[in-house]
Amino acid sequence: MKHAFRATMSRLASGVSVITTRSGDAPIGMTASAVTSLSMDPLQLIVCISNRLFTRGAIAEHGRFAVNILGEGGQALAKNFATSKKDKFAGVSVSEEHGVPVLKDAIASVVCDVSAAFPGGDHTIFVGDARHFEHQVEARPLVYFAGAFGAMT
Template identity: 70%
Template sequence: MTETFDMAVDFRATMSRLATGVSVITTRSGSTPIGMTASAVSALSLDPLQLLVCIGNHLYTRTAIAEHGRFAVNVLGEDSEHLARNFAASKPDKFAGVETVDDHGVPVLKDAIAAVVCDVAEAIPGGDHTIFVGEVRYCVHKVECRPLLHFAGGFSMLQAPQ
């Protein structure tokens, strides 16, 4: 019997065991707000202040970030699974009923537990994704909030400290 092995499926299943925070990446296309749920976000540097996001090349958000040159990472809290699902869905107006502030040229979600607004410093090809290195222009966070996590294909929360 020949065993079939699909490395991409196995890799995806393996990486799903890495618990990650859930964020909504926001930007603009002209005057239209654009957003998507993402978990491939990481701090990169303190000098200069930089972070990175990885966006699939097939996604309109990738084009919008490249054209607008600015994006926000909105970190979701444990009570924001509805926002994660909303921005992961394929629908025309993901911002309907979602409160935002637009003081920094991109929409920032009012319900986010943290937000970082960045200018694109670099766009680096990364296989079927683009790695955007963002230079931090503004950041804010709420104290004593816990993040929404993505693990094994579903959403989860941190347990309260004992």
């Protein structure tokens, strides 16, 4: 049943993001597709993070996270942050001016303060109040569909 549900939901194309935060002095990051805008008043978005991931606890503890939206050609970054290796940030250019790592190679980024967290099955749904955001006007997104990365045509 779970396999069939996962296969069905894989037909919903999504953008690819890297969620970043901090745990003490250490930068933390993971690849995610469960990200969406929530509200324009106040400016909010939601991210859904598996309860089994270290990132979930780090976001809850730090209280701030960034959504880094990847563009076409960002497959290597997406794969890097989808692994469980220790230093995912090695060789990755980031800015720290907003209290969390923001990937310089992202086509857009939103830095959020956690305003609420809700249980969602085996995930936690974090509501983030947008504090800083920017984007590249001409950039095109990296897309994830049916278990593979792609681009919009």
